[in-house]
Amino acid sequence: MALDAKIPKGEMDKKWTDYKGHVKLVNPANKRKLEVIVVGTGLAGASAAASLGELGYKVKAFCFQDSPRRAHSIAAQGGINAAKNYQNDGDSVFRLFYDTVKGGDYRAREANVHRLAEVSTSIIDQCVAQGVPFAREYGGLLSNRSFGGTQVQRTFYAAGQTGQQLLLGAYSALERQVALGNVKMYSRHEMLDIVKIDGKARGIIARNLVNGKTERHFAHAVLLCSGGYGNVFYLSTNAMGSNVTAAWKAHKKGAFFGNPCFTQIHPTCIPVSGDHQSKLTLMSESLRNDGRIWVPKQKNDNRKPTDIPEEERDYYLERRYPAFGNLVPRDVASRAAKERCDEGYGVGTTKMAVYLDFKDAIMRYGRTEAGKTGIANADENKIFELGKQVVEEKYGNLFEMYEKITGENPYLTPMRIYPAVHYTMGGLWVDYELQTTVPGLYALGEANFSDHGANRLGASALMQGLADGYFVIPYTLGNYLADEIRTSSISTDHDAFIQTEKEVNERLSKLMNIKGKQTVESFHKKLGKIMWDKCGMARNEQGLKQAIDEIRQLKQEFWSDVRIPGEINEFNPELDKAGRVADFIELGELMCLDALDRNESCGGHFREESQTEDGEAKRDDDNFSYVAAWQNNGDSQWTLHKEGLSFEIVKPTQRSYK
Amino acid sequence: MTWKHFFTSSIGRKFIMGFTGIFLILFLIIHAGINSCIFLNDHGVTFNKMAHFMSHNWIMRFLEIGLFAGLIAHIIQGLSLTFQNKKARPVEYYFNQPSKNSKWYSRSMGILGTLLLLFLVMHLSHFYVDTKVALYSGDKPHDLFDEMKEVFSIKWVVILYLVGVVSLFWHLYHGFQSAFQTLGINHKRYTPLIKTIGTVYALIICILFALMPVAIHLQWIN
Amino acid sequence: MEHYNMNLTLKVWRQKNNQSKGKFETYPVNNISSEMSFLEMIDVLNEKLIEEGNEPIAFDHDCREGICGMCSMFINGQAHGPWQQNTTCQLHMRAFKDGDTIVVEPWRSAAFPVVKDLVVDRSSFDRIIQAGGYISVNTGNAVDANAIPIDKKDADDAFMAAACIGCGACVATCKNGSAMLFVGAKVSQLALLPQGAPEKESRVLNMIAQMDKEGFGNCTNTYACEAECPKGISVSNIARLNAEYLKAGLTTEEK
Structure with a gap:
């Protein structure tokens, strides 16, 4: 099967406009007859469900949490990019497009990225209109900050809670449609399979997580907005419930999986403190605007950070990448931290951490404030106090969070940070219209693979989720549904629904009946360890092959020895988790397979076999300038399809942040 | 929105509490002011004159109806809100530490109010009923000061009055600023001022009221 | 930061479902590190319960970084436990100390x-938002x-109010079970x-009407909600x- 990305013809900056001008439309009377299912209510899902409801489609939205407001988009801290150029610092749609393609290490589809950059400005307008309280300047206009991988200030933010504010905006739009009867909301429901009729996605089987019963839901199209799969690593910054199940079920029903090995390891997270650790907490990348990253110049230096004099500190990012310094993209920063720690320069009890120090920023801001308020010859303490207030206003909630978790005061002693799994660029393969290889099945936001290539720039995930939901899917979905107006609702008594539901229930019973000895959690931990050690920040052929063997073994062990307490037909979080871990195990295998196939280093994917002499990642455009789209052919069986990438505008060069 | 809807909604009922509360706060100023005339120590002459004016002036008697209406509304709303609020938590916590997050008197407005209601029954039967009986039976003018001396000559009555005044203090201490919050006034600059005025008000009113039975009982004034 | 291990006794409310009557169960949990989060301690207990063939304790949690608002435990007589401006997952x-x-x-x-x-059902909060907690602007x-400059102070105040995570600690802690802080x-x-x-007008009237319908109690200005709110939402x-x-x-002219 040849992959057709359906990229519109024409010049790059006209494609989207042209597409919108020629796309098929559905008249309002017909929209009322067309049903759409949205799985997941994060930024992509909530915005899609709300926008489609506004257009008049009959929408059903599903989330596994107790309320759509809890989706993990809520935890995004730093901000959202948009090419507004409010700061007059030379930003433009083109620059955002360029930065994103380059930041993604030339593994993204240009046309998608350009569209993303184009609609970015409308997102900010839309959010402000919804009442999202972005940070503002004293003049009453919006404030911006800079983020890693860029040299302009284009990031809009609401303190360290931007994701929360954007999600609550989308959530309120969604709830408005629920009130108007255009959207029906199913909370505490989990999608457990796609129903296909005549090759098209026609509905889902969902499980009510409160009473455990499965339900059949019909729709003319199904949108998966179910987020990323970082939890395959067990420890990640994802929420405990974040999972791949919806996307994985779709994959097994024929949707290709794109670039599964592209994982983003975020450089600034709070380090692991012990075996009990259940998740990792991110410290927003925006902190790198003001914090300086360093390790001691001496190996195994056990002095307190504040006792280490300036000349004995190695500000290794500033040293290695003078042009971008502490603001290099995430993949570069993460690998540099790993390199230092592996060499024995790490700090803290586990020696797997580096310092993120705000002392200089506090003093710099303090002096400015002292000048502003006319305090002549302020002493060090006064300057520190003034500077601390500025830093507190910018990052107060992050500092508090750090202190709650570690018990240390980051105003006085540098933060300890270490990279952690944060985002997955890979996801279901979609074409320009966000449709997967299954007609009528779409993937939006982090659940698809499309816009970030091999590495996502900071503050771009929120942008993509909302772009897909608010401004892309309302057009592209119509193009498909315009041909579906003659399809009346299919009864959920159709054989396909009965059969799929039966399969879902059989799998649930099978899980319950294993009655083995090991807990679901212990399997998840084991999987996570394999993935982190062998398919994490650095990967090599031998390790990946081993990992595949280990995962296959683990899968067998899981299906013969997992222990799930309780019953099917009741609130049973262990059973929910078991289903998700089972899918993660299968995904883990595919990720390793993909990582093995891609014998180059690009973005977040670092193959030890492919590096320059000074240890930088080395891309191989001749052999790997493609999207790997994997087709599932049954148990551990995959076929690789390649979507070749051609770069019309942004010519690939070896990325350099030096 | 009908008036009924407005005044039966949760916030509408709070408004009733707040409005009548402030009205009663104003009344207490007048009540305490007139009663303080006894401290002139002129054998109650001024005090009786004021009392006579209050009970014979038609404007005052008209306002009195308003006072009772407000008082009854405050009591009925207060009781009904207390019961309704109980229903909002059908299962109580096994272990609760409310002292970690709020002041006891703010949580005890219902109980303090009930104590005040009991006190009020006693208080009205002591002073109000006789005055009214005298007024309508057309007998000679009622000597309220004499009656005070008589009532406060009994020790346990004085103690009950002091209990009533202490309840009143805590009720006012919370109620004063609470009424403003309920009516929508919470301001970085003015709220601290309101709280201070409330405290001073509650202290002055309650000290004055407490001194009356004590001073008469101990015959500091006669 | 110095860390230490401790042995604890947990008294936890167990209730099979909405219909059944619940009761407290007591569990010893040993060797808990002071570096663990409260929920990680519950994880440890749950793993043990499963291994012993018992049902683990069901509890709501998701982001575990204090922002999704899903975790909801009343710990030692306080919503979200003893720390101020904190969620259960960040506790x-x-x-705590040994013993x-x-x-x-x-x-x-x-x-x-x-x-x-x-685990409790907080969908009443969603229904209150449905009644008017939005601005009616289509995509x-x-x-x-x-185009519209906004006074920085108003924008900041709006943000501080918008920081609400909808966890319900205000309702849980209020002696009247009032949801006025959430709605406010x-x-x-x-x-x-x-x-x-x-x-403005229809929003506040409709949201309060829905709040009343859901069976929340009435605010008596004890301000316990503000004290326990993990995001420090002000009673102003x-x-x-x-x-x-x-x-x-x-x-309003509407009847």
């Missing part, structure tokens, strides 16, 4: 029925984001912004709610 075990007994209960409110063990209708925060956020002005938002309601209730 760490260094808040402590910890009582854990679900949120108790008529409007938050228990689903299982420590694509917006003017340029900088949303009404305030939208009332402070010019974008929210056109629907309740005052603003009252003022908005007063204005809307007295001026």
Whole structure:
């Protein structure tokens, strides 16, 4: 099967406009007859469900949490990019497009990225209109900050809670449609399979997580907005419930999986403190605007950070990448931290951490404030106090969070940070219209693979989720549904629904009946360890092959020895988790397979076999300038399809942040 | 929105509490002011004159109806809100530490109010009923000061009055600023001022009221 | 930071489902590190329960970084436990010491029925938002984001109100089970912004009508909600709610 990305013809900056001008439309009377299912209510899902409801489609939205407001988009801290150029610092749609393609290490589809950059400005307008309280300047206009991988200030933010504010905006739009009867909301429901009729996605089987019963839901199209799969690593910054199940079920029903090995390891997270650790907490990348990253110049230096004099500190990012310094993209920063720690320069009890120090920023801001308020010859303490207030206003909630978790005061002693799994660029393969290889099945936001290539720039995930939901899917979905107006609702008594539901229930019973000895959690931990050690920040052929063997073994062990307490037909979080871990195990295998196939280093994917002499990642455009789209052919069986990438505008060069 | 809807909604009922509360706060100023005339120590002459004016002036008697209406509304709303609020938590916590997050008197407005209601029954039967009986039976003018001396000559009555005044203090201490919050006034600059005025008000009113039975009982004034 | 290990006794509310009657169960948990989060301690206990063939304790949790608002435990007599401005998931075990007994209960409110063990149903909050907690703007209708300057103070206040995570600690902690802080925060956020002005009146009236319908109690200004709110939402938002309601209730022409 040849992959057709359906990229519109024409010049790059006209494609989207042209597409919108020629796309098929559905008249309002017909929209009322067309049903759409949205799985997941994060930024992509909530915005899609709300926008489609506004257009008049009959929408059903599903989330596994107790309320759509809890989706993990809520935890995004730093901000959202948009090419507004409010700061007059030379930003433009083109620059955002360029930065994103380059930041993604030339593994993204240009046309998608350009569209993303184009609609970015409308997102900010839309959010402000919804009442999202972005940070503002004293003049009453919006404030911006800079983020890693860029040299302009284009990031809009609401303190360290931007994701929360954007999600609550989308959530309120969604709830408005629920009130108007255009959207029906199913909370505490989990999608457990796609129903296909005549090759098209026609509905889902969902499980009510409160009473455990499965339900059949019909729709003319199904949108998966179910987020990323970082939890395959067990420890990640994802929420405990974040999972791949919806996307994985779709994959097994024929949707290709794109670039599964592209994982983003975020450089600034709070380090692991012990075996009990259940998740990792991110410290927003925006902190790198003001914090300086360093390790001691001496190996195994056990002095307190504040006792280490300036000349004995190695500000290794500033040293290695003078042009971008502490603001290099995430993949570069993460690998540099790993390199230092592996060499024995790490700090803290586990020696797997580096310092993120705000002392200089506090003093710099303090002096400015002292000048502003006319305090002549302020002493060090006064300057520190003034500077601390500025830093507190910018990052107060992050500092508090750090202190709650570690018990240390980051105003006085540098933060300890270490990279952690944060985002997955890979996801279901979609074409320009966000449709997967299954007609009528779409993937939006982090659940698809499309816009970030091999590495996502900071503050771009929120942008993509909302772009897909608010401004892309309302057009592209119509193009498909315009041909579906003659399809009346299919009864959920159709054989396909009965059969799929039966399969879902059989799998649930099978899980319950294993009655083995090991807990679901212990399997998840084991999987996570394999993935982190062998398919994490650095990967090599031998390790990946081993990992595949280990995962296959683990899968067998899981299906013969997992222990799930309780019953099917009741609130049973262990059973929910078991289903998700089972899918993660299968995904883990595919990720390793993909990582093995891609014998180059690009973005977040670092193959030890492919590096320059000074240890930088080395891309191989001749052999790997493609999207790997994997087709599932049954148990551990995959076929690789390649979507070749051609770069019309942004010519690939070896990325350099030096 | 009908008036009924407005005044039966949760916030509408709070408004009733707040409005009548402030009205009663104003009344207490007048009540305490007139009663303080006894401290002139002129054998109650001024005090009786004021009392006579209050009970014979038609404007005052008209306002009195308003006072009772407000008082009854405050009591009925207060009781009904207390019961309704109980229903909002059908299962109580096994272990609760409310002292970690709020002041006891703010949580005890219902109980303090009930104590005040009991006190009020006693208080009205002591002073109000006789005055009214005298007024309508057309007998000679009622000597309220004499009656005070008589009532406060009994020790346990004085103690009950002091209990009533202490309840009143805590009720006012919370109620004063609470009424403003309920009516929508919470301001970085003015709220601290309101709280201070409330405290001073509650202290002055309650000290004055407490001194009356004590001073008469101990015959500091006669 | 010095860390230590501790042995604890946990007294946890167990309730099979909405229909059944619940009761407390007591569990010893040993060798807990002070570096663990409270929920990680529950994880440890749950793993042990499963290994012993018992049912683990059901509890709501998701992001574990204090922002999704899903975790909801009444710990030792306080919503989200002993720390100020903190969620259950961010509570760490260094808040306790060796030998402590910890009582854990679900949120108790008529409007938050228990689903299982420590899990409650907070969909009443969603229904209150549905009644008007939004600005009616369809996608694509917006003017340029900088077309309307907003006083920084108003924008900041709106943000501070919007920081609400909808966890329900205010209801859980209020002696009256009142949801006024939750509703006040949303009404305030939208009332402070010019974008929210056109629907100001209907919003506050409808949201309060829904709040009353859900069976929440009434605010008596104890301010316990503010003290326990993990995001420190100010009760000044309740005052603003009252003022908005007063204005809307007295001026609206709709019956």
